[in-house]
């Protein structure tokens with residue numbers, strides 16, 4: 001169970017020494033600061049990074065300062081500050097990841113773009129890809145993918161599958177198809193392994209020696225870039241049919257040229273951002289799906305309610321010529337949508353959002369200096385009892401009321417850096433849920449809640465193994 005700390009209002013200070021306007025902190029060791037404690041939490045604690053934050057929140061309150069990798073970091077856990085920093089009205093903040101992460105996903109990546117102008121350019125170009133039309137096509141493709149994958153689960157190891165492992169395979173395939181129309185083959189398998197190596201290296205100590213995780217991650221990135229280069233070259237030469245995918249759109253728009261060279265994305269920008277979208281979309285969504293299955297497995301009444309809703313929908317779709325799920329079907333899943341939202345709150349897959357301070361400013365009464373890093377801890381907000389009643393309880397109905405506090409739900413971030421793929425992520429979770437529930441009776445066979453060590457996104461260590469037994473299909477039920 002996550003520890004919740006009642007009564008920690010914004011800026012409440014527990015440290016007697018902190019009477020100045022500098023955020024409370026422990027000094028740590030000169031130069032190294034609290035790097036060791038931070039890395040220890042990521043590498044050894046069953047709650048990962050969150051353990052580092054929670055220990056200090058208990059000591060100092062919702063705001064504390066520390067030093068990691070030679071830089072000053074201030075962590076904030078209140079909705080008021082989340083609003084100030086994520087809205088960024090005065091342009092005082094920009095995003096900045098640890099430089100090791102930027103090296104792995106690429107310095108042209110939207111995820112890491114620090115310069116506001118560069119971010120705006122890339123975001124503008126990528127944003128065009130996330131239309132309702134592409135979402136509808138994606139839902140159909142994802143549904144077909146899920147049906148074909150899920151179909152064999154009852155024959156797999158006596159009906160036991162590890163949800164995270166399967167979800168990672170499925171979301172990887174979905175991303176590759178949507179982005180580049182890549183479906184199977186050696187290239188895809190190699191890339192899947194390499195993307196996993198890149199992800200593993202993200203929170204590793206940034207040492208470039210051949211046996212380190214970081215080095216292996218960089219090598220994997222190099223191989224991915226070479227594959228993407230080959231694919232882009234073929235597309236630019238018009239040698240690869242007329243695919244309706246994100247890459248084709250990016251290449252075509254570039255060929256049209258807009259008459260403005262500055263709006264063109266270079267091949268490096270395209271490559272970095274294809275990798276970015278695979279990383280941003282695969283691991284996060286697979287982790288969220290896994291947590292959702294775990295929470296439902298632990299809450300049978302909620303599972304019953306969502307089963308009723310989904311079976312009703314399955315009866316409806318089984319009478320249609322195409323029984324694939326549509327965007328409209330997903331809009332007709334009000335309870336499952338709340339299950340998805342509540343799972344995202346509790347899982348807090350992206351636990352914190354890092355920003356760089358561009359100008360001296362004051363937050364929560366503390367002086368924050370230019371050059372410092374400020375971090376919004378979404379997970380602390382999601383588990384704050386002042387924000388969510390009984391936050392450790394999995395309760396989708398808490399979202400029945402529509403008047404939630406602003407900046408209280410941060411699973412996809414907020415403001416100018418909000419997740420670009422949020423509708424696709426929610427769609428994947430809903431389609432997965434529908435097919436799992438209407439195909440199988442299932443139960444979780446390992447209740448461990450520990451988080452996987454060293455993972456960039458919050459992932460369940462057990463991977464959530466489940467045992468499945470096939471249900472009769474709605475058509476069989478009718479004809480019986």
Ligand code: HEM
Nearest residue numbers: 110280281284285288350353411412413417419420421425
């Ligand atoms: C459940 C799944 C997902 C979660 C929880 C998630 C969460 C997030 C969060 C919290 C951010 C903002 C971080 C910040 O402000 O510092 C973000 C950004 C981003 N996400 Fe997602 N995401 C998910 C799925 C996806 C998918 C499927 C895609 C792509 C298809 C995607 C693409 C992106 C991109 C490109 C950004 C960077 C946006 C920018 O900086 O302007 N995400 N995501």
